[in-house]
Amino acid sequence: MSIKAFVFDAYGTLYDVQSVAGATEAAFPGHGETITQIWRMKQLEYTWLRSAMGAYADFWAVTRDALAYTLDVLGLSASEAAIAALAEAYNHLAPYPDSLAALNALAGKRLAILSNGSPAMLDALVRHSGLSERFEAVLSIDAAQVYKPDPRSYRLVEARMGVKPDEVVFVSSNGFDVAGAKHFGFKVARIARVSPTALHAEIASAAPIPPKTLFKALRMQEERLGETPDWVIGSLGELPALVAGL
Amino acid sequence: MSIKAFVFDAYGTLYDVQSVAGATEAAFPGHGETITQIWRMKQLEYTWLRSAMGAYADFWAVTRDALAYTLDVLGLSASEAAIAALAEAYNHLAPYPDSLAALNALAGKRLAILSNGSPAMLDALVRHSGLSERFEAVLSIDAAQVYKPDPRSYRLVEARMGVKPDEVVFVSSNGFDVAGAKHFGFKVARIARVSPTALHAEIASAAPIPPKTLFKALRMQEERLGETPDWVIGSLGELPALVAGL
Numbered sequence: 001m002s003i004k005a006f007v008f009d010a011y012g013t014l015y016d017v018q019s020v021a022g023a024t025e026a027a028f029p030g031h032g033e034t035i036t037q038i039w040r041m042k043q044l045e046y047t048w049l050r051s052a053m054g055a056y057a058d059f060w061a062v063t064r065d066a067l068a069y070t071l072d073v074l075g076l077s078a079s080e081a082a083i084a085a086l087a088e089a090y091n092h093l094a095p096y097p098d099s100l101a102a103l104n105a106l107a108g109k110r111l112a113i114l115s116n117g118s119p120a121m122l123d124a125l126v127r128h129s130g131l132s133e134r135f136e137a138v139l140s141i142d143a144a145q146v147y148k149p150d151p152r153s154y155r156l157v158e159a160r161m162g163v164k165p166d167e168v169v170f171v172s173s174n175g176f177d178v179a180g181a182k183h184f185g186f187k188v189a190r191i192a193r194v195s196p197t198a199l200h201a202e203i204a205s206a207a208p209i210p211p212k213t214l215f216k217a218l219r220m221q222e223e224r225l226g227e228t229p230d231w232v233i234g235s236l237g238e239l240p241a242l243v244a245g246l
Numbered sequence: 247m248s249i250k251a252f253v254f255d256a257y258g259t260l261y262d263v264q265s266v267a268g269a270t271e272a273a274f275p276g277h278g279e280t281i282t283q284i285w286r287m288k289q290l291e292y293t294w295l296r297s298a299m300g301a302y303a304d305f306w307a308v309t310r311d312a313l314a315y316t317l318d319v320l321g322l323s324a325s326e327a328a329i330a331a332l333a334e335a336y337n338h339l340a341p342y343p344d345s346l347a348a349l350n351a352l353a354g355k356r357l358a359i360l361s362n363g364s365p366a367m368l369d370a371l372v373r374h375s376g377l378s379e380r381f382e383a384v385l386s387i388d389a390a391q392v393y394k395p396d397p398r399s400y401r402l403v404e405a406r407m408g409v410k411p412d413e414v415v416f417v418s419s420n421g422f423d424v425a426g427a428k429h430f431g432f433k434v435a436r437i438a439r440v441s442p443t444a445l446h447a448e449i450a451s452a453a454p455i456p457p458k459t460l461f462k463a464l465r466m467q468e469e470r471l472g473e474t475p476d477w478v479i480g481s482l483g484e485l486p487a488l489v490a491g492l
Binding site for chain 1: 311470
């Protein structure tokens with residue numbers, strides 16, 4: 001197999017979107033976890049809906065809109081300035097510990113990010129986490145004005161890096177992104193940091209299921225969208241060994 | 247204002263998708279409510295994702311896939327035949343009581359359905375509920391091979407009924423559909439059967455928030471997608487009075 005580049009999803013794959021929970025809890029004590037979960041779900045929904053409607057707005061707008069919606073649902077309120085300030089948490093996400101290890105081990109290979117994030121958000125994210133030097137390219141779907149999993153978003157990789165889809169290993173922990181990237185023609189590695197089976201006992205013992213547990217289980221479950229990833233690995237730390245075997 | 251037709255969304259607007267809860271509870275005692283909520287959420291997600299991926303599958307396939315995913319998440323299992331049997335509940339949804347009253351009051355006007363449902367599902371749904379005679383047209387997005395809120399789905403109304411977008415009052419209780427229909431150019435009436443404010447007290451008093459309450463609040467909250475409906479009414483029963491004023 002001739003693999004020429006490794007392209008990573010950012011939010012939820014290299015960077016832990018759950019790491020905004022500290023900021024949401026500080027802003028709305030007692031509601032942090034619920035806000036974090038709904039916010040992320042709605043942020044993704046709004047990307048899909050805006051792409052479908054033909055009403056693109058960049059990820060910074062979508063992220064603030066999704067947060068405002070979340071506060072609406074919970075009967076909480078905040079000024080536009082406070083919403084923007086809290087949304088800044090998405091520009092300071094913590095990388096997963098296994099992200100750094102994997103990027104170190106893959107040094108020397110052609111590495112890139114392809115993300116829904118706006119160029120300014122991605123620039124801030126990569127810079128704040130000290131990872132700017134690791135990537136040949138940090139690609140935002142903003143250049144296509146359409147979000148993943150639309151094939152026009154994935155096409156940016158070939159356009160910018162000159163590598164064909166089947167020469168790319170695309171790495172994501174987001175089920176919709178795994179399905180979309182595979183349907184597009186990339187080789188795909190799904191990162192499944194938590195096994196759904198491990199969550200079943202937690203779900204079975206909780207009545208009602210707390211939002212945090214429920215949304216985690218929803219995220220971790222493989223999607224039924226007619227596509228199967230080439231590899232499923234438990235962490236990015238397993239990526240170097242997988243790559244060595246290619 | 248020159249209004250020539252009234253076009254209704256089906257699932258969640260004329261028909262109560264929550265009415266599958268009896269069937270899900272009978273099949274999986276103790277899990278009925280949670281299954282009902284996740285199933286509906288995922289059913290919609292899969293329509294958006296398949297449209298975005300360019301991997302259309304009809305609503306009957308999507309409905310079964312979303313149910314299979316839901317059982318996966320909860321660690322439950324069922325045969326393909328059992329999944330199809332349970333999915334049949336979507337072909338026997340109860341119309342909301344206010345649906346019948348509104349359709350009676352609007353008799354003589356040009357009335358239609360525009361729905362994500364496959365032609366076979368819509369045929370069964372309308373027939374089982376005895377509403378076949380009420381509609382001039384029952385339009386499935388299957389003819390466009392793309393789901394709402396893609397504008398190509400809404401375009402079926404003009405193609406089949408010969409009415410321009412601004413001559414149509416489109417009626418939906420689904421936030422994404424309200425935004426999509428408005429962005430497309432229809433006049434839009436949003437049906438908000440439950441006020442989000444009424445849910446805030448319920449949410450505030452519950453810790454953790456039960457899935458049923460949480461998902462209801464998510465559905466009832468108006469979306470922040472840059473579009474505002476022309477009218478917001480508390481039930482379809484208010485539609486005749488609204489129409490009389492046009």
